Amino acid sequence: MESRRVSPVFVGRAGELTELTAGLARAGRGEPQAYVIGGEAGIGKSRLLDEVLAAARSGGAVTAVGSCVELGADGLPFAPVAAVLRSLHRQLGAELAEAATGQLGEFARLLPELGDEARPASGDALDRMRLFELTARLLERLSADRSLVVAIEDLHWSDRSTRELLAYLFRSVQRSRLVLLATYRADDLHRRHPLRPFLAELDRLRSVRRIELSRLSDAEVQAQMAGITGGAPDPALARSVFERSEGNPFFVEELTANGGAGRGLSESLRDLLLVRVEALPEGVQELLRIAAEAGSSVEHALLAQVAGLPEPELLAALRAAVGAYLLVPTEDGDGYRFRHALMREAVVDDLLPGERARLHRRFAEALEAGHGLVPAGERAARLASHWYHAGDGARALPAVLEAATEAGRRYAYAEQLRLLERAIELWDTVPGPVLAGLRPVEPIWAYPESEAPGRPVDYPDLLAEATMAAVLSEEKDRVLTLSRQALRVLDARAEPLRAAWFWLQRSRGHGGLGRSDGQAELDRAKELVQGLAPSVVHAQILAQVAARNSLDLPSPEIFETAERAVEMARLVGAERTELYARFTRGCLLADSGDVAGGLAEMSAVIERVIEGSDVSLMSRSLVNYAATLGEVGEFQRASEAVARGMEIADRYDLREARGWLSANHAEALIALGRWPEAAAEAAAALRQSRDPRPRAGARLVAAHLALLRGDVPAARRDLAATRAEIHTPDLNPGMAVNLARVEVELAAAEGRIADVRSALSAAMSAGFPPFTAYHAWEVFLAAATAEAESRGLPAAEAGRPAAVAAIRAAMAFAPRAIPVWAALGRLVDAQLKRAEGRPAEARWAEAVEALEPFELPHHLAVARLGWAEALLAEGGPQARERAVEPLRQAGETALALGAAPLRERVARLAARAGLSLLPPEPAEPPAPADSFNLTPRERDVLALVAVGRSNRQIAEELFISPKTASVHVSNILAKLDVTGRGEAAALAHRLRLVPVPAER
Template structure:
């Protein structure tokens, strides 16, 4: 009807912006070559962002790119979740119907949460915390598949209005888009980004990503304003007019247009007001009365108003409405939406000015008309927008009786789309309206319709009215799922206070809230959550079986599985399974069975525990509960590693990663990568383990998987002698895991790595402190996999430090602490039995009573276990003892060659140096076939002079430079030079590290 006037800008000439346009077109070229691009275009309102994007899109279309444009919608605090992405995907579906259908094949249900036209999204799983991340991952993969054979330009406008879900999806897209011919361009109004604006932290985060380019548009210069006016007026404006408009507009392109147009509208009748609002309203006020009225109605209807909805609200005859619209569109106040039948303001500033000019009663009346029209004919707007739009209209109509159920309906709709941030805002609005709504309206609301977050608490959901506690439960879960955990914690406290104040206490509801509080306390690092779980257990004690009871017991079992998988945790898991079966809560039952199987493996029931876990994996996969299926993979992989079955663990981890990846389970993929990296490290596939950990570090969206990646990288770096790198990663891991919730699977490996680094630096006191702490806290069942490496590292440090004067003080206590640790650790699999043998012999070495027979047992224990690094270390120690005992040089040479070959292949520099130095001291060749020669002098492997060996002996004895000078009759300065040379030759950074290395490599003794 009005297609001929669908113009976004009244300036016919594109002015300036050559550099910015070049940046955009260069990004298009790079994307066409297969490198995804992302650009953020910012600037104040009216500065020309839209016009720049229009020019770029024209160039992109001319180059054969497919363009998808989506704009954020201004609907106050409610927002339409994912609005720009939905609009862009709708365009792609129209332009590339077959291609989009093929790219979305098999995932239509999930993607329908963004684009309802793809099908029915189905009901959400309240316990599926990966649901939002899965939706994000599938969206990114969809775009990558669409851009595999064509260049795709995705433009998201007006980010300053973006809802939280849109911001989160955009962040995920920009962080994880690594392939495909895609250009993402997002625009935002810079002058709207105040200090507390939610877009501000996002922009700061994106600034740290090197793959994203920011473009900030400045105002026009005098020359550029002159060129713009010449295009608008189709004639030279003359110096006076150009200068006047430049001064009044201050170079803002939109204000230039308005001033030029308003000058014509006002026909020279006096000066314009200095008020910005008056400037923006001046052309609206020149419209006919009906056109002004329609403009006011459109301003209050949202960013875009559909023609049918506008007609029902305006209550004009069709002819009068068309004439009013023609006048507003002809004056460039309104635009007809290109891909629909609605209207919007040409510029949001004008819409804001018109909306602000409405009287309070007028605004409420217009919103009521919109709401009544939409209720009478729901088909006037898109189905995915209907609930949110209706809630917004009724809320701004100030009608609590209508607004409360409408807001709750909108919250349900956002829940189905996994837009939990918007759901939280709506639920908070519902709580605001709760007391204002009539009692009969509240009584008609039912939990079965609006409260899905927690299990039934014994009431009849069909007859019991919805309560404020139900709203608080929904809001608490929504806050947790959208990452606002502090808010979730506050909501939970509010609910518990409300429960305490009620005349009839509801123990089941209270227990559910305490269980939620426990989870939040642990996640936020405020504590381990046990006090809250214990309170929940106390509340349900003695009550009949219920879904809440099962959830509480499952929570207690899960807590124990991570921190103390003993008899109490096993009993809690068994009761959780029993109760869940009684009340037919299969999701809770499967969760508890997986926990039960994990605890059984830790308790020594290996086969039965693994069978239970595999059964859960198969059942959850069959039911389509992929989040729980992925968790089953994670736990089974971890259990296999705890039993030393690392090759099986890697294979199952790969299967789990494929499941998680295809289902968009981002966090599950991260945990599986971390577990796989651990098993690869055990197998001696260190390069693969490091690559997996680095991939995890780059892709993980939550902190604990990133901590796992840092820990793995620290361990590999420590084994390779890269102490600075190891220390950096260890500090990052320690910062993630904190100290308020000491979970053994984190604290013990952290301690083991810290012990290895301290030993390498000669800091034996730190080693002993770590072991004293571990011996004091003990090793819960199932933590042997973390305890044995810690004890082995400490025992090796004590043995290497034998003979150091500083090591003798406190040695007896340190060795006693180590033996207490050994007695607390189980050996449920051959790999841990091998650890026990090696620890025993390291302790014997620390007391100068090691034997070749016991080291031969260690070599024999490690040989069949596919643990190359540990086997190589045992072979090195056996070779050392054989040489010390005299004879059997050929056998020692063979052991050293084997150990050196493994150390070289792994890149384990400390072990490689140990074998090389031992071979050099004993005049043994590390090349097969060479005959052994006479023993070498100590220190030959590092090129130390006789004088430097003397100085090193005194350094190892703890002497200062001045004391060394006195004993050797040299100056302190000369002693300092010798010490510096020794540190450089040994490749160490300090005197303690030099002393430790000297004793470890026997540099201070001469072989017999």
């Protein structure tokens, strides 16, 4: 019988192939598709991919494949993307250049064959995001009129830059016939593997589908064996192969082939895989060892150079390796790779340490001696890796620095950081003459004194480059570690500017991590630059000082510092720092009362930031602009600004910005009276945020909303969760005031008047810095309302005069320059009169009139209720008649909002006055889910089924076992009387059995 080793029959993947083929059809109709295919090594991911690509090509699609390489961790970023571009360039030629719309030079950073680079990289996230956007638009144009299938294999080896580009493509590509496919080895994903959070993020995207390949059944293994051998297998052999392979297709191939040849098998996997290698001539085995140590693939020219064999012998050995199904040609036909990664790993593991070092040296020497052996964009990283693993530090350090330069040129800052840390590791092992010949990785813009051409790099320079790479890759812990290391070796008296720069990075790092405010580090940086000539560092420090001081209590120096920062940045030509400082100045203007001028300045900066795709300034600008609009009472504009900010955050993958924006949006929606939307936004902020600060902000907003609705237990839980996740000193000033508001409101709701007073006292001692005026007035309102509501209670009366006096004393310093603040101030004034038991009909009327221009339905209803109460207290038919309308309006608003405490107050007042103004509250019909007798846990499971979660994903999200999740799903299907998950999801959506929030 013929033995093919690879079955011509595609076995056991009919369902997955059908799903992917259906995706190709949808893409053909203009709906972009994305799939991530996972499974253990040898499970058949590549075979499935080959079948899909073949089907796509037969339908007229263009296909391109790129593979991640193990070298990615050593600084070969975007390798699969470059391979895809190379394939498209080879297939489409001029069409690719036309689709790039004059930006082909940008793509030359990834694939030098495309031409010269358009311009030098500026060394920041701006160019990186532009490259991502250009890539997305390029793929959209190429797939506008025909299907384009782009496949990325072996994501478990991917570099961070590739993952971030893929995530950007998954989110942003629309209106095209593009299909994105990616594969990964699931058994390689240990608990801290960087691909795990990436996959978790993809699970939240409806646009990405996950396919997990399972092992073959007994019958499927027999079918595969029949395809390999050309006939039905012997039952005993089939049983043995199934038991030993456990349904893994690759192991089935190996076991079938060896079993057919009658060879004995070792019990270890490595020995099993090496059986066929050891059966080959020694010359072929040596060639396989060389190819294995080269990486996941090796070019023919490089292999020939390292092997040193005459061409006939080399070709004969390659034919033997390919004929034994150990090597296969790469897609571009220029080299070879192992047919399966497990086989390559077995060959590498069989090498002795000395053999590996010797092979790495031979590869490094070959790469240094000859150009054109590998793609130009890969040469630096591969040379650095080979010299490093060869153990030659003197040769490795210059190569690593060159590779770091290349990574930075590609905007791959995470990989650049890894390389620079490797250079730091090598520094002390390298002789002085080698160090004297090194040059900086990039122009070190931070240090004017180091800009002289030809100046050799020193150790602090290297630490500065690594620190900047850590900043750009958002690895804040590494920023702190590297800057601390630099400050240990720098003499601040001799080089104050360089030391100040590192102190500035430490301040930003501490602030970014939320562990402290970074003020001490910033003060040290400011001290070091005093008296020095103007510089970029000086401007950056001033801008940071202005931003930081704007969070403290108001002072005349705040504006002066912001103005100096703007002027200094202009003087030294630091445009980004100037924009940062201008935005701070705009915030200060708005908060000081010049709302129109401040918002105009902030808006102008935002437009400039968006126009330049300046990602480094986007998050701060978008989030703080929306927050400022809410702070000055422009809640509808704030909501619109959040919507635009979300669109930009999604476009540029600004993950934490989305959490902050959702929290800000929830606050604005509460003010506007759109409470269900506010609850959904607060929940979205919790889902989207990893930073504890926006999560704390979202929980405080949720607690405030719960108290407005009368759900005291929910508010108590949210407050406790906030305190458990973040300490009060780590909250920014705005959230600290929000915390005080919730503490006062909760204590009042629970009747703890003493705690109301102590919470207010604590808030007053902390002060109310800029950008907190609106919430400060809400704190005063909560405290004043608590005093008014507790009139007549013996425990509250004793301390009331002092408490009211304390509120008035705090209010004396609260600004009323902006109309919405003044309106809230009138409402607090009226509540304090009520707390004192003094008639205040005129004060309440003024509060109603002041609040009516604003979209603050709950506040206005509170004012109308107070006005009606004051009128009824006056007595007389005329006053009673005047009280009817504001009381009715307050009741209608309370009912519409679902503000249970306010509605109860209206009902009590109406009952005391003998007025019947409110329609009876309708009895709540049973929830639709209750009519199906679903348990609370089953409703939770159904909500996840309705958004397409698998049993495994449901189990992970609800902290239950997959088996328990499966039981719940079965019970749900039975209770709903449906036949499958899809029908259950459709029924849940149609009947609103569960709240399913919209996916962002």
